[in-house]
Amino acid sequence: MNAPVLDIRDAVKTFTSNRSLFGAPTIVRAVDGVTLAIEDGETFAIVGESGSGKSTLARMLVRLIDPTSGEIRYQGRDIATLRPAQMRELRGDLQFIFQDPFSSLNPRMSVGRIVGEPLETHTDLGATERRAKVAALLARVGLRPEHAERYPHEFSGGQRQRIGIARALASGPSVLIGDEPVSALDLSIQAQVINLLQDLKAEFGLTLVIIAHDLAVIRHMSDRVAVMYLGRIVELASADALFSEPLHPYTQALLAAIPEARRGERSPRHVLRGEMPNPAAPPAGCRFHTRCPFADDRCVAEAPPLADAGAGRQVACHHWTAISASGAAYRPPVPPPMRPATERRFALYRDAARLRQPETERKPAEEKTDANT
Ligand code: ADP
Ligand code: MG
Numbered sequence: 334m335n336a337p338v339l340d341i342r343d344a345v346k347t348f349t350s351n352r353s354l355f356g357a358p359t360i361v362r363a364v365d366g367v368t369l370a371i372e373d374g375e376t377f378a379i380v381g382e383s384g385s386g387k388s389t390l391a392r393m394l395v396r397l398i399d400p401t402s403g404e405i406r407y408q409g410r411d412i413a414t415l416r417p418a419q420m421r422e423l424r425g426d427l428q429f430i431f432q433d434p435f436s437s438l439n440p441r442m443s444v445g446r447i448v449g450e451p452l453e454t455h456t457d458l459g460a461t462e463r464r465a466k467v468a469a470l471l472a473r474v475g476l477r478p479e480h481a482e483r484y485p486h487e488f489s490g491g492q493r494q495r496i497g498i499a500r501a502l503a504s505g506p507s508v509l510i511g512d513e514p515v516s517a518l519d520l521s522i523q524a525q526v527i528n529l530l531q532d533l534k535a536e537f538g539l540t541l542v543i544i545a546h547d548l549a550v551i552r553h554m555s556d557r558v559a560v561m562y563l564g565r566i567v568e569l570a571s572a573d574a575l576f577s578e579p580l581h582p583y584t585q586a587l588l589a590a591i592p593e594a595r596r597g598e599r600s601p602r603h604v605l606r607g608e609m610p611n612p613a614a615p616p617a618g619c620r621f622h623t624r625c626p627f628a629d630d631r632c633v634a635e636a637p638p639l640a641d642a643g644a645g646r647q648v649a650c651h652h653w654t655a656i657s658a659s660g661a662a663y664r665p666p667v668p669p670p671m672r673p674a675t676e677r678r679f680a681l682y683r684d685a686a687r688l689r690q691p692e693t694e695r696k697p698a699e700e701k702t703d704a705n706t
Contacts, residue, residue, distance in 0.1 A: 337370035337406075338508060338540050339394055344368075344403035346389050359613040363389040365564035366403075368639070371508075376534065376541040378551045378572070380587070381561035382609055387544045390561070391512050394542065395427040396420060407508075425455035425504030432513040434493035438485040444471070444496055445481030451503040470499040474529060491522035495529070502533065509534070510542040515550070523547075527554055548591055552576050560584045563612055563620040566639055570646040576665060580648045582625045582656065585663035602626040603663040619651070627652050627661070 346364040364386045371377045379387045392398045393405055396412050404411045412423060431437035438447055449467045452458055458466060468478035474495040485493055494514060501509055511530065515523040531554055534541050545551050551558060551572065558575045560568040560583065568581040579585045586605035606624050610616055619637055622628035631651050639649040656662050 336373055338373040338408060339369075339371040339542075340404075340406040340409075341367055341369045341371075341390075341394070342404040342406070344390070344393060344405060345401045346386075346393060346398065347401045361613045362564050362615070363612065364393065364400075365615075367561075367564075367566055369559060369566065369569070371540060371542060372557075373507075374538060374540055375556040376531075376543060376554055378555035378558045379542070379544045379561060380548065380551055380558060382587075384563075384609055384612055385561040386564040386612075387561055388512050391429070391510050391542065391544055394508075394510055395424075395429045397429065421454070425451065426506055427508050428501035428504065428506040428510070430494070430497050430501050430509065430511040430514045433517050434490050434497055435485075435517070437497055438493055440485050442484075443481065444476075444483055444485065444488075447485070447496060448481070448499045448503055451500060455504040466503070467499075470503055471496075473502070473533075474499045475525075489522075490518050491526060494518060494526050498526075498529065498533070502537070505537075506539065508540045508542065512544050513546060514543070516546050523550070530554075548576075548588065560587070563610065563615045565620065565649065566647070567621065567649045568647065569639070570642075570648075574644065574646060579663065579665070580642055580646065580653045580657065581621075581650050582627055582653075583621050586624075588665050589663045602661070619649075627656055 344364055344367045345362065348361045348363055349358050350361070351358045367386075367390060379390065381387055389398065393400050393413075396405070396415075399413050405413055407423060407427060410423075412420065412427075415423065442450075445464070445467050448470055449463050452463045452466055456463075456466075464481070467481050471478055471480055476492060476495055476499070480488075480492075480496075485496065488496065494517075497514075509530070514530070515526050518526060527550055530541065530543075533539065541554075543551070543555060555572045558570060558572050559566045560575075560581065562583050568575065568579070568584045570580070575584065576588065579588050583605075585603055589603035590605055603626075606626075610620070610623055616623050616633075617636075618634050619625070619628065619632040622632040625632065629652075635651070637649045637651045639647050642648045642653065650656075
């Protein structure tokens with residue numbers, strides 16, 4: 334096991350909102366005691382329904398927001414306690430890719446300035462060298478050097494996300510954090526951007542932390558997966574283990590909800606019931622008990638800790654061993670399902686050479702000739 338590059342200890346982030354007219358301010362514990370070590374060079378995924386605290390956690394990892402309490406250690410140093418000058422040095426190491434490529438790029442800045450700005454902050458390069466470096470970065474993400482003169486609105490969503498990735502790469506980061514980096518893109522573009530990220534990860538030896546909605550994407554690209562529910566991690570495992578033998582009832586319900594999971598041993602008790610509770614008033618005990626088919630009195634009264642489940646796995650459930658032993662657990666079909674359309678998407682773009690071309694110029698797959706092979 335590699336040394337952790339990011340070591341998160343009991344991180345908590347609360348938000349206070351004053352929206353109710355008379356009542357006391359509402360406090361949302363968006364992240365409520367997360368302890369987690371992200372290893373150097375791995376692709377670590379965070380999944381969970383909307384509102385479970387994924388973005389808040391991801392933003393704390395790069396100090397876009399400060400934790401309310403707890404530690405976020407990067408290479409052994411707690412980034413929340415660093416002074417601005419020290420933090421500036423680290424900023425280049427920890428880079429973030431935003432979900433929405435339409436709002437995350439400054440519309441008044443040329444692409445050259447957007448990508449070149451981190452070079453001014455984090456390197457000693459002169460103007461000419463910076464221009465050359467920007468051109469190289471644009472080429473590396475599949476854009477053209479002359480795109481540096483243009484403005485964000487002239488590009489498609491996929492191209493803008495490539496610009497965002499080029500900017501993130503400019504400072505020579507060791508950790509790249511993507512908060513649903515492809516969710517806003519057309520399906521046909523998603524796999525291209527995912528594959529680009531994987532190429533870059535291999536080329537630059539990056540650690541990738543990725544939040545994604547599409548479980549097929551997670552399965553395709555990640556080494557380990559953390560499942561979050563109402564601010565807490567409920568399960569952590571290798572992607573292989575998680576997708577073949579989910580232990581937590583919530584993970585089971587998430588996997589059973591994938592359409593092609595219908596081929597598997599799904600029973601009504603594996604269908605995720607009801608809505609997620611209000612994060613400002615989470616259930617006592619196990620937070621999942623209100624939706625869990627296996628919950629009993631103990632679950633209502635007592636929160637299960639995230640405990641070792643063997644083979645490097647962790648699960649926060651009082652009853653996971655009994656559920657597994659009784660045969661009531663959901664088991665995804667073997668091999669775990671990947672939507673045929675998703676499979677095709679990845680197959681279509683697996684050719685790494687083609688990824689380096691701008692998507693607008695790429696020929697449809699049918700026109701590709703394989704005359705020499
Ligand atoms: P996810 O990314 O998993 O959808 P978030 O981290 O965005 O979850 O949000 C977790 C919870 O924290 C949600 O209930 C959300 O409404 C709340 N939250 C997030 N950011 C803020 C904020 N800036 N102010 C108030 N509440 C917030
Ligand atoms: Mg989010």
